[in-house]
Amino acid sequence: MGTRISLSIVHPEAENLLEKASHMLADYEARFSANNSKSALMMVNQQAGIQPVHVDSDLYDLIQFGKKYSLSSNLALNITIGPLVKLWKIGFTDAHVPEQKEIEEKLKLIDPTDIKLDADKRTVYLTKKGMELDLGALAKGYFADKLKSFFQNEGVQSGLVDLGGNVLTIGENPKYEDGYWRVGIQKPSPVRGDLVGVVLVKDKSVVTSGIYERSLKVDGKKYHHIFDSTTGYPIENELASVTIVSDESIDGELWTTLLFMFSPTAAIQYIDSIPGIEALIITKDNDVKMTRGIVPYVVLF
Known part of the structure; x- marks a missing residue:
């Protein structure tokens, strides 16, 4: 998750519970990561502009929550910000200031209205190729x-x-x-x-x-x-x-x-x-x- 994690509890079975919690975190990271090409979230991103993707209920719920507040906050929160984040790469060794033309191209891909959710099928579809969800602000x-x-x-x-x-x-x-x-x-x-x-x-x-x-x-x-x-x-x-x-x-x-x-x-x-x-x-x-x-x-x- 790109950060130091510390878990501490008072319980007779503390070690056992902490081990289970650490497995939970590893599972969340594996499925929700925007930097792991095999994560469930990246499957959604890779199918942008192609087809809807069926996801687990917890990931669906978080995407639904993120879309709701992305729309209601006038984009103060924006879970479609992925293309912009990956363009600048701030926090990584290859971070740089992009050209204005590059930024303008990415701005076309960060509209949360382009997230289509189907609650019955529990699918997520990003309607434009190149779109990417990034749940880092909520995960x-x-x-x-x-x-x-x-x-x-x-x-x-x-x-x-x-x-x-x-x-x-x-x-x-x-x-x-x-x-x-x-x-x-x-x-x-x-x-x-x-x-x-x-x-x-x-x-x-x-x-x-x-x-x-x-x-x-x-x-x-x-x-x-x-x-x-x-x-x-x-x-x-x-x-x-x-x-x-x-x-x-x-x-x-x-x-x-x-x-x-x-x-x-x-x-x-x-x-x-x-x-x-x-x-x-x-x-x-x-x-x-x-x-x-x-x-x-x-x-x-």
Whole structure:
């Protein structure tokens, strides 16, 4: 999954459950990956413009969820972004700034209305050749929620699922009297573990996304991996990172993506109006902004 994974639970059969969880993750990665030519997702991409592809129910559900929010968010989230991601290749050794003509060609292939879903047959069809789905903006959250459900169904009452920037807590932390988990909030820096502070949570998800995670520098200009589907270039605004606290991890993934289309102030105001979702934003000037509900639970260093 391109990141460090850490799973920790309190349970008499912990080792056995953790082994099963690791097999679950390997299975998800094998089927949902946009970089594995033999994955189920890539089968859908390879048949773009040719024919519908029958997929497993979990993959179908995630694609359906992704299409819904790609359409309703005015492309702030866009699961058809694959051709653009693979054109720029930011985060890979051959990353480069494409020609404008190349970008314009790829923009024709990133329209989520061109995803045709058949619920009865459970098929996915991309109507244009060259289209590619990329579920990277949602998949880790989906996997984390599935792991939490698995652990809880097995009787786990305390644990931590950490999928590299995506942390999901189960119950209370047995190491602290107050029962809160301390989840670090990364500074907008490529150095892992360089924290601006911690957020205290119980039985919640904490997801952080930032422009520092993968970037490319060319002729003094820095390009990051979060794209604007209308221009084909990385989004340009004052946001450096977004952290979302929510009940479910997939909601955290969704909102860390959607908020990158807002200004810092507008993003906080918007999330303040949504029950059950809290946000902490760090600007490029290292200014920290928080929703009202999260303030008592954040300790800044």
